[in-house]
Amino acid sequence: MVKAFLKPLQKEEALNLTGGKRGRITIHEVASAAGVSISTASKALNDTGRMAAETRERVKRIAGEIGYRPNALARGLLSKRSFTIGLLTNDTYGRFTLPVMAGISDALVDHGVSVFLCAIEDDPALAQTHVDAMLDKQVDGIIATGKRLDRRLPVDLSNLHVPVVYAFTEGTQNSVTFRSDDEQGARLAVEWLAKVGRRRIAHITGPEEFFSVRERAGAYHEVAGHREPVLYGVWSENWGHDAVEQLWKRPGEKPDALFCGNDQIARGAVDALRERGIRVPQDVSVIGFDNWEIVAAQTRPPLTTVDMELKELGRQAGLTVLALAEGRPVEPGVRKLPCRLVVRQSCGGKTPGNETKE
């Protein structure tokens, strides 16, 4: 590769950019190129004020020609709007944060809003540092997101003077919180199993102290109708594997379907069934939760599962924080967004094409 230092290169760049004058093109350049004052230039570009249509057009044309772009810092200083929001998350691995982030970005990019992503582990000091940095940079709002519905971020966001929206994490009093409707999602799963003809549905899931685990288990009991005990455990493939061992060692009738608390558990269960020579989906149907592509789509057979629509959740959180930033009224409270069933092959039933979204 080349040996030259980068410093001189930058100088070259600066040179061929504005022909000697350092820095970016400002509205002053536009004004003088168009032969008007900066106030007129500003008004022309923003479609405000009064002026001859010809003048307005000329200014706009020239601005376009010389590649003028307004300095958002200067604009923000005056308007008190930075067109920037902060996304705070303690989900290091990004399983939940990334889809949420994608949704936020998707919803806000058209409004010219950019997103600061701040991954605070579970470190209160780090979290505070990031929040302070964001506030210093005059973010228009903050979205807090996490990996668990029933846990708070390790930082208090309740008395900031910018709006805060919570997504997939527990919010404060009088805040706006978006979360998935786990009850409805679980119902979707169990109803699907019933629809494909299953009657003896077992439920293998995560730790009972998770709120969403209890909600899903509640819906399971309600829909399945029987009093089959729920197998609580951890969120791992190993647990799914072990739970199947337990179930099949028990005397009496075996289940003909497994509703698993997440895709990893489902995957472990599928593996255990195969090891026992039980066919999925012919002998037993297995359904997961999360639609974590990397797990659900790669399992053999690919998992039918419940998608929490996190991207949509992010989209709505983004639009809401924007609304609050613009002073539009928003009703506080918890908003539950419906889940969606993704049919693949692990339950049998009709598979309407390739159901993998995005």
Place this chain on the structure above:
Amino acid sequence: MVKAFLKPLQKEEALNLTGGKRGRITIHEVASAAGVSISTASKALNDTGRMAAETRERVKRIAGEIGYRPNALARGLLSKRSFTIGLLTNDTYGRFTLPVMAGISDALVDHGVSVFLCAIEDDPALAQTHVDAMLDKQVDGIIATGKRLDRRLPVDLSNLHVPVVYAFTEGTQNSVTFRSDDEQGARLAVEWLAKVGRRRIAHITGPEEFFSVRERAGAYHEVAGHREPVLYGVWSENWGHDAVEQLWKRPGEKPDALFCGNDQIARGAVDALRERGIRVPQDVSVIGFDNWEIVAAQTRPPLTTVDMELKELGRQAGLTVLALAEGRPVEPGVRKLPCRLVVRQSCGGKTPGNETKE
């Protein structure tokens, strides 16, 4: 939940914040509270200028008491430094981006730098929109990252007037690019297999058009010494599974070790071996690549694999873009960062404790 609208709530907040005067506390408030001019206040807070030690202390104390925080927009307008950088990625799933992001953030948070995350799918228009938005916001620099070493992002960053650093994606002439040393990583893997006593090592990997696939295969040939053909395929568990079928259907001696191009392939291979009644690691050692925890740690047995140290890569990219932003000279070129072997159980050999980092 409560029925009240959020609008009046915000007003309340604004009220108890500065006692009637809307908005944040500025240096004016500090100055008048301390009985000095704003210039003196500024100099006191920034440890510049000359003044009585007592004055400086008093200003600082009062600033702390009333909770003054300088407005980064105003500061940036003047200093032409926004303490903000942009991270551009086309890795929607975040497998590579998240660790890189974590490293960047980790390295820069102490310098007061925040990071805009922009996920451009592979959409040139979206990418341009995001780049423009970042430039408008006066980012001090941009880091481009991707999911493939030998592919460019769908946007030209070569003539920006802010520094650009490439991480885990192909850069332009005279740029700074950070990437993992796949050759060294592959050598690490094969040498480890040799060290645990394996001699007939096969290599199952991804598509040959990937640069990193060719590099790893090259190192494999070199270290393994023999002319065993490489099995090229795709990055999926299914391929790992199928490749084992192929290998074991072939006449002649079977391999006693598999070096897999990524963890997913390794996982598929382990599954296939188990189905054939071959024990891992007693009969065959399997090693992966990527150290994707979710795959590597959940496989039974957990995979020994190669970690590309993406977080460190991000850290260095962050520090480099910062250096460039501050005008410090940086030698252009491609920097290869060494990989690290993560020993779990799929190869046998000694397992020095729990080797999962972070």
Place this chain on the structure above:
DNA sequence: ATTGACTGAGAAAACCTTTTCTCACTTGAC
């Protein structure tokens, strides 16, 4: 010819900091 309304455009203030320049005052030396 005078008024009134309207039009097009510029001057200046404001946003919040930092930095340079200036100035009044003190002190020590001759």
Place this chain on the structure above:
DNA sequence: GTCAAGTGAGAAAAGGTTTTCTCAGTCAAT
């Protein structure tokens, strides 16, 4: 008692933009 040097602190400009205010000029109506 004058001068030079040094000290502490404030005034003002700058950064790029938006917005309000002002003003000169035009035109139609009286």
